[in-house]
Amino acid sequence: MHKLLSEQRGKKMLLLGNEAIARGAVEAGLAIGATYPGTPSSEISAAFFEISRESDLYFEYSTNEKVALEVAAAAANSGVRSMAIMKHVGLNVAADALMTLAYVGVKAGMVILTADDPFMFSSQNEQDNRYYGKLSGLPVLEPSSVEEAKEMIKHAFDLSEKLQEPVLFRTTTRINHSTGIVTLGDIAPVKTTGDFVKDPFSYVTVPAVSRNLHVKLLKHWDEAKGLSEGSSYNFTEGNGPCGIVCNGVSYNYVSDAVKDLQCEDKVKILRVGFSNPMPEAVVKSFLKGCEKVLVVEEGEPFMEEAVKAFAQEEGITIPIKGKGPGQFSRLYEFDPAMVRRVLADYLNVAYEPAGVVDVSDLPEIPQRPPNLCAGCSHRATFYIAKQAAAGMETIFPTDIGCYTLGVLPPLSTADFLICMGSSVTTSCGFSKATKKKVISFIGDSTFFHSGIPGLINAVFNNHNFTLFILDNGTTAMTGHQPNPGVEMERLGLSGYGRIAIEDVVRAVGVKEVTVIQPFKVKKSIEAVKKAFEYQGVSVVISKEMCTLYAKQLKLQRGQRYRVTDKCKNHRDCINQLGCPAFYLRDGKVQINPMQCTGCAVCAQICPENAILPIKD
Numbered sequence: 117m118h119k120l121l122s123e124q125r126g127k128k129m130l131l132l133g134n135e136a137i138a139r140g141a142v143e144a145g146l147a148i149g150a151t152y153p154g155t156p157s158s159e160i161s162a163a164f165f166e167i168s169r170e171s172d173l174y175f176e177y178s179t180n181e182k183v184a185l186e187v188a189a190a191a192a193n194s195g196v197r198s199m200a201i202m203k204h205v206g207l208n209v210a211a212d213a214l215m216t217l218a219y220v221g222v223k224a225g226m227v228i229l230t231a232d233d234p235f236m237f238s239s240q241n242e243q244d245n246r247y248y249g250k251l252s253g254l255p256v257l258e259p260s261s262v263e264e265a266k267e268m269i270k271h272a273f274d275l276s277e278k279l280q281e282p283v284l285f286r287t288t289t290r291i292n293h294s295t296g297i298v299t300l301g302d303i304a305p306v307k308t309t310g311d312f313v314k315d316p317f318s319y320v321t322v323p324a325v326s327r328n329l330h331v332k333l334l335k336h337w338d339e340a341k342g343l344s345e346g347s348s349y350n351f352t353e354g355n356g357p358c359g360i361v362c363n364g365v366s367y368n369y370v371s372d373a374v375k376d377l378q379c380e381d382k383v384k385i386l387r388v389g390f391s392n393p394m395p396e397a398v399v400k401s402f403l404k405g406c407e408k409v410l411v412v413e414e415g416e417p418f419m420e421e422a423v424k425a426f427a428q429e430e431g432i433t434i435p436i437k438g439k440g441p442g443q444f445s446r447l448y449e450f451d452p453a454m455v456r457r458v459l460a461d462y463l464n465v466a467y468e469p470a471g472v473v474d475v476s477d478l479p480e481i482p483q484r485p486p487n488l489c490a491g492c493s494h495r496a497t498f499y500i501a502k503q504a505a506a507g508m509e510t511i512f513p514t515d516i517g518c519y520t521l522g523v524l525p526p527l528s529t530a531d532f533l534i535c536m537g538s539s540v541t542t543s544c545g546f547s548k549a550t551k552k553k554v555i556s557f558i559g560d561s562t563f564f565h566s567g568i569p570g571l572i573n574a575v576f577n578n579h580n581f582t583l584f585i586l587d588n589g590t591t592a593m594t595g596h597q598p599n600p601g602v603e604m605e606r607l608g609l610s611g612y613g614r615i616a617i618e619d620v621v622r623a624v625g626v627k628e629v630t631v632i633q634p635f636k637v638k639k640s641i642e643a644v645k646k647a648f649e650y651q652g653v654s655v656v657i658s659k660e661m662c663t664l665y666a667k668q669l670k671l672q673r674g675q676r677y678r679v680t681d682k683c684k685n686h687r688d689c690i691n692q693l694g695c696p697a698f699y700l701r702d703g704k705v706q707i708n709p710m711q712c713t714g715c716a717v718c719a720q721i722c723p724e725n726a727i728l729p730i731k732d
Contacts, residue, residue, distance in 0.1 A: 153202030195310030225273030244415035249392035260294030349389030359406035411438035491713025493660035537566025
């Protein structure tokens with residue numbers, strides 16, 4: 117039995133934040149879940165996927181976040197509890213549906229988890245999704261710890277049902293990927309089947325209907341304001357003259373800093389967990405007892421703006437600080453030392469930072485930038501594309517996935533990236549605005565997510581570029597989740613359909629379609645050259661399983677390789693491929709047999725044929 121299905125009430129368990137959230141949703145009686153995987157939220161989805169195989173939970177990996185949200189919305193309006201899980205930028209994809217779903221509302225509890233990523237550990241921006249709550253008029257809840265995340269997610273479902281609106285559950289990476297002790301509660305009975313009662317003039321959002329629905333949303337908003345005022349997740353600690361308003365993981369940093377600085381008598385803390393609508397009366401009452409206030413929040417000045425507005429309304433003229441020079445930045449994650457330093461300065465408290473350890477006598481730590489895995493088929497594909505395009509002036513639009521790492525030398529096959537699917541659509545623009553050869557890259561999962569509409573646009577408008585679709589048989593970067601092109605039988609799962617990428621590409625009208633096996637380098641280069649010569653939209657499908665996924669399925673290739681004495685040290689293998697299995701010993705190229713996967717790409721490009729299989 118999956119550990120998150122344990123019915124041992126009161127049992128204490130060490131869980132990842134994402135696991136705690138999944139457990140909380142199970143305790144809340146979640147019936148239907150949907151996601152498109154994205155770090156830092158991916159482990160929630162992985163847990164649900166496994167749990168669904170042992171319980172009544174229905175869970176799916178949807179083709180994109182908009183689809184996931186709409187699946188969950190329909191379920192919630194049929195009277196069953198549902199959840200849509202995504203990373204912060206995923207909510208951009210789902211925003212079209214989100215804005216109008218707020219008008220329509222829900223009948224059963226629906227939670228939309230949005231995992232923000234301050235410092236952009238695995239993301240292209242660090243947007244603050246609390247503003248989606250303000251934009252849509254939906255409640256936002258923010259936990260400060262792993263244990264609280266489990267309990268708060270249950271409250272989110274109850275709050276959603278009370279308001280008959282979806283609830284945004286906003287986490288950050290430090291909550292998602294921390295571990296903590298969680299006390300298990302009872303698992304609520306799951307209502308797996310509901311009923312949709314037809315009421316077109318409440319659900320079909322033509323303008324005449326939506327005008328009335330907006331009135332309903334504003335009534336729900338007023339009700340949410342009252343609930344925020346009385347929420348136990350908005351609480352005050354201390355009685356000092358200096359106020360601190362904080363949320364999320366920042367509350368922990370503030371609490372630790374106050375203890376470390378021994379300034380408990382100087383501060384009063386307002387922790388905001390129900391952050392949208394902001395608890396207006398609570399904040400105003402808090403301000404009246406303060407000489408000055410510091411707002412501590414990662415990301416944008418969401419609470420700071422509200423606190424200043426409330427102060428102005430009440431005629432309170434105390435200094436209110438948050439973001440600004442010498443205070444907190446809108447950039448990146450906070451950390452305990454940063455908060456302690458700013459707080460000490462703000463409170464005028466003596467503070468002696470910990471001494472810096474002298475490491476001058478230690479060697480510099482080698483840098484380990486992210487890199488494609490040894491044996492990754494994307495490396496071979498990038499090499500093939502560059503060889504086939506030799507002598508051409510090129511632009512390489514790329515996309516979101518492992519293959520984004522093609523930006524690094526020596527591959528250097530990424531010139532432009534905005535978001536999921538943008539490789540295809542920006543290729544359309546580059547092909548019209550420049551005379552250069554446009555060669556773009558997109559992965560299999562990303563192609564299904566948002567690449568298809570762009571390809572249809574390219575065919576319809578007769579653009580001129582070559583699109584590589586890198587089909588490695590899984591959604592690799594986020595942890596080998598399935599996508600519509602995956603052979604689910606390999607995972608021991610039946611009942612799924614499978615979509616062939618080649619069929620889709622031909623069906624939308626692409627005339628020049630080439631399928632290559634990138635580990636057959638010479639043959640692939642010749643095929644790709646032909647695709648490059650085509651005037652119009654050409655597509656190259658590069659098919660080779662992700663090497664880590666192949667290892668997981670016990671489909672490893674076989675012989676590893678070594679560098680023989682024939683090597684003349686040209687280093688084409690390093691300078692053109694950069695596989696992490698290579699290293700230098702005494703100035704000579706060597707291959708680490710523990711990393712080599714036997715893809716043989718390096719052996720095929722070596723000018724002396726000096727790279728051979730290890731016989732033993």
